[in-house]
Amino acid sequence: MKILGISGSAREASTNTALLIAIKGFAPDGVEMQVFHSLHKLPVFSPDLEGELTPAPVNVFLRAVSECDALVISSPEYVRSIPGGLKNAIDWMVSRFEIVGKPIVMVHASHRGDDMLASLRVVLSTVSNNFIQGVYLRIPLVGKSLDEAGERLRLPEIESEIRSFWRDLMAETHSCTGAQT
Numbered sequence: 001m002k003i004l005g006i007s008g009s010a011r012e013a014s015t016n017t018a019l020l021i022a023i024k025g026f027a028p029d030g031v032e033m034q035v036f037h038s039l040h041k042l043p044v045f046s047p048d049l050e051g052e053l054t055p056a057p058v059n060v061f062l063r064a065v066s067e068c069d070a071l072v073i074s075s076p077e078y079v080r081s082i083p084g085g086l087k088n089a090i091d092w093m094v095s096r097f098e099i100v101g102k103p104i105v106m107v108h109a110s111h112r113g114d115d116m117l118a119s120l121r122v123v124l125s126t127v128s129n130n131f132i133q134g135v136y137l138r139i140p141l142v143g144k145s146l147d148e149a150g151e152r153l154r155l156p157e158i159e160s161e162i163r164s165f166w167r168d169l170m171a172e173t174h175s176c177t178g179a180q181t
Contacts, residue, residue, distance in 0.1 A: 001173065003033040004068035008075025008086035010040035015109040015141035015149050016074040022153040023072065023107065023137070026162045028170060033072075036064055039085035045092050061089060062098050070103040070173045075120060077113035082120050090123055103130045103176040105169055109149075111140035130176045137165040 005020035017037045024033040041057045049055060054062075065071065075086050082090075093099045104124050108117060125131040139158055141149045152158060 001031045001070075001170075002068045003027070003031060003070050003072060003169075004064055005033055005035040005072045005074065006039070006086070006089070007035065007037040008039065008073065008083045009037070010083070010085050011076075013146050014076070015144060015146070016076055018146055018149045019107055019109040019137075019139060019141060019153070020072065020074050022150070023162055023165070026159070026166055028166055031166075031170070034064060034068070036061065039083075039089050042085070042089055042092065045088050047095070050095065058092050062092065062096065065093065065098040065102070068102070070105070070169065070176075071099070072105055072107055072169070073120070073124070074107045074109060075116065076110065077116035080115040082116055082123065086120075087123070090127060093127060099127050101130055101176075102128050103132055103169075103173045104128050105132050105135040105172070107137040107139075107165070109139060109141040111138075111142060132172045132176070135165065135168045135172050137161060 005024065007014055007017040007020055009016045014037065017035065020035045024035055027033045042061060043055050075083060106120065121133060139161065141152060144152065
């Protein structure tokens with residue numbers, strides 16, 4: 001099974017990316033997780049650039065989405081909303097097939113950001129009929145350096161939450177896949 005983690009942050013030292021990398025480290029046997037944290041390299045969406053004119057970085061991203069079995073999205077909140085880079089990436093997928101039917105879950109590296117999360121839930125449930133609200137992981141890492149975030153993510157109680165997240169994700173992904181066949 002292939003899982004694609006998408007970081008909605010353009011920041012090099014992103015705690016959202018760190019959270020995805022930590023989650024990847026707990027992937028069950030038989031599960032491969034790739035973390036995509038290059039949304040800032042995607043050009044601004046334009047319907048005029050779809051089809052044969054789709055830019056190469058967008059094709060790389062779309063191929064990663066197409067080849068995965070499920071998506072895990074982790075994103076910061078910018079001005080109480082979805083970061084532009086993440087919204088832009090979703091816009092590139094709206095009139096395409098790559099995300100349709102894919103199980104999608106969210107994780108969050110902050111104790112705040114509920115407005116963005118609510119908006120992202122609406123957007124994700126619009127682009128995929130398999131957005132899974134019940135599988136969610138929130139581990140507050142705001143204000144922590146990557147080293148501090150790494151230390152927190154290695155705490156036994158946090159590791160337990162991550163393992164529980166994986167169990168839920170695998171069960172729901174298998175359920176979605178079974179429903180589609």
